[in-house]
Amino acid sequence: AQTVTQSQPEMSVQEAETVTLSCTYDTSESDYYLFWYKQPPSRQMILVIRQEAYKQQNATENRFSVNFQKAAKSFSLKISDSQLGDAAMYFCAYRSAFDQGGSEKLVFGKGTKLTVNP
Amino acid sequence: DTGVSQDPRHKITKRGQNVTFRCDPISEHNRLYWYRQTLGQGPEFLTYFQNEAQLEKSRLLSDRFSAERPKGSFSTLEIQRTEQGDSAMYLCASSFGTGDYGYTFGSGTRLTVV
Numbered sequence: 001a002q003t004v005t006q007s008q009p010e011m012s013v014q015e016a017e018t019v020t021l022s023c024t025y026d027t028s029e030s031d032y033y034l035f036w037y038k039q040p041p042s043r044q045m046i047l048v049i050r051q052e053a054y055k056q057q058n059a060t061e062n063r064f065s066v067n068f069q070k071a072a073k074s075f076s077l078k079i080s081d082s083q084l085g086d087a088a089m090y091f092c093a094y095r096s097a098f099d100q101g102g103s104e105k106l107v108f109g110k111g112t113k114l115t116v117n118p
Numbered sequence: 119d120t121g122v123s124q125d126p127r128h129k130i131t132k133r134g135q136n137v138t139f140r141c142d143p144i145s146e147h148n149r150l151y152w153y154r155q156t157l158g159q160g161p162e163f164l165t166y167f168q169n170e171a172q173l174e175k176s177r178l179l180s181d182r183f184s185a186e187r188p189k190g191s192f193s194t195l196e197i198q199r200t201e202q203g204d205s206a207m208y209l210c211a212s213s214f215g216t217g218d219y220g221y222t223f224g225s226g227t228r229l230t231v232v
Binding site for chain 2: 033037043044045046091093097103107109110
């Protein structure tokens with residue numbers, strides 16, 4: 001079974017600075033998807049960024065980028081120019097690719113609480 | 119389209135009572151997923167549907183839990199004989215196809231069993 005580990009329960013960053021959230025995962029599959037989701041307090045979970053394992057190029061979405069190291073099974077999220085609205089729980093998640101015949105479920109880590117200081 | 123809707127937002131029930139939650143997915147999404155999230159944890163998969171067919175159930179889903187998606191539209195999650203350990207946020211999500219591009223989540227139903 002796949003597992004996802006987020007080793008930083010809490011992180012803080014100054015507004016306008018850069019922060020990196022860590023995520024490692026364990027799998028024997030060669031093809032899969034990785035996601036970062038943001039969950040603001042008392043609000044719904046929002047997809048921040050996704051990465052396809054067979055693509056070597058790291059995904060970027062505006063101020064959000066990932067460092068995907070397939071061999072190391074590492075998938076970190078970098079937030080540049082942090083804003084107060086970035087404060088939230090961030091969850092890393094894994095999903096098998098359809099052609100692996102595995103489950104369609106997302107496997108989540110325990111999350112990292114990000115605080116942005118003004 | 120107003121996204122994924124869940125009702126109610128909050129539910130307080132006494133131990134032993136039955137509760138039912140509803141999820142209305144985005145209309146063109148054929149996949150619907152249920153997750154449970156307890157304090158300090160990431161969401162845990164419960165079950166999912168492709169249209170009206172329930173394709174996978176987690177071992178977390180005991181016999182007291184049942185989910186349906188009649189006609190492939192909205193879904194209900196029922197918990198019978200609730201226990202204090204059932205207290206959690208129940209999240210619903212939907213996707214078009216296999217969710218390769220991620221899901222759209224609802225705001226969740228927070229269940230408190232007293």
